[in-house]
Amino acid sequence: MPSPSIPSRPKYKPFALIPTARTHLIIAEHAENLPDLPAGSSEAPIEFWVVVNDARAIGTQRLNSGIEITRYRSVPHLLDQLAHRLEREYVGLQLYAIGTEPFIWDVARLSRAHGLDRDEFHPTHSGTLRRRVYCVHCRSFTDNVSTNIVACSGCGAQLQVRDHFSQRLAAFMGFQVDAEVPGELPPIEEAYP
């Protein structure tokens, strides 16, 4: 039972700098996601923020291209600092997030809460297609889902993972698939590698 294609499934554009920006803040989930920007890519200052999952690699440095790079030891660490930064930013900032869908939509949620809109926040998908699934019954999230059916991390229901994506929740909707006949499940497949 493949889920029908739903328009809310986000489409992503390749990374590109917005030429009218006054400041660029480019946030990546992994260092290898960072774009290769030679010196002179933009008249506006460019900053990189990246998660390195390494307790020894903290702090801000300047790359040869002149770009300032700040390394964070975890995603929550980066998001916490981002909230602090956006609180103090001015109109003219362009924010970019590159990484898996749960990551870029967590950044999106934070940016929206600080008043950035689609002209100012630019998500680029990179990496695994594994999904974060939202259980519409118990409202728990289940992360790293690669199959079409998954047991909910909250209530244990067998959820069918749909293409219906909520930008607000940064997750795909999951519905109980065996509500009519408990235990009767469609074949389980690796759908989101």
Next chain:
Amino acid sequence: MSNPGTLALRVREAEMIAPLLKRFVLESADRAPLPSTGPGAHLRLMLKDGARKYRNAYSIAAAAPDNSTYEIIVRRVPRSRGGSVFLHEHVDAGTIVEADFPGNLFPLSQVARKHLLIGGGIGITPFLGYLAHLKGTPTPFELHHFCRVEEEETFGQLLRRAEGGKIHLHPELVTEFDLAQLLRTQPLGTHLYVCGPEIFMDLVLATARSHGWPGSKLHSESFGGAHAGGAPFVAVLKRSGLEIHVPEDQTLLEAIEAAGVEPPSLCRGGACGQCMTEVLEGEPEHRDHYLSAEEHAAGRVMMICVSRAKGERIVLDL
């Protein structure tokens, strides 16, 4: 008698508040409540001056909470198409005027974290409606209004009614003010609203863009100034088989309407896009805010409410 779909309004009060500014309080001629409006709404009056007809849009500066009255302020523009002069000379308490249902092409953003209002001259009118609304909301706002020195007192009195926020009245030219500094230091999520003369709005919006403001955060509204006439020309309406002479003091849309053709239109200020018309021959002189720079350069479509012809003749798909 009013036509269906229009309002018959009686002028309850009319007073000069400055040598060139006349304030009108309008009520329903049949005492039925007027349609509700939101901040930023405008009213289009249909005025009959003998054989001439004017359709002029004015921002609703205030609407009574019980929908019993609308208030507009009209600046007398001697070299305009004549609507404002007619209102100044011939419309007073007791006069009945016809109007379209109010529209709103300049609403406040519901998601803004701050509202920054920049007005020039009579462009204060939509902001008076904004201020009445904003004083009841927790969203911060800031108004900068530019006016002539001799009108400082008049605008000061209009703004005295507003409370809260930050209100700055500048009796100076906007070019004497550090606009860049103001626009560089607005918190994320600020929406900018501009209303005033054409060159004033162009300057403010261009400054905002050059400091990185995205289009989604910029809002502007102009009435009147953009279509203050130009060289006469001939418009050929291909489908209707009409050839229309557009005089220097009439807009293309008004001339088309006078010939009995009613193309779709709404704001009559080059903002809404309703009256976009295909150009078959000839070159338009674009004066709108709706089309992109590329569309202006291509010249295949035009906004007939404000734009005119560059040459002596233009052929339209109407």
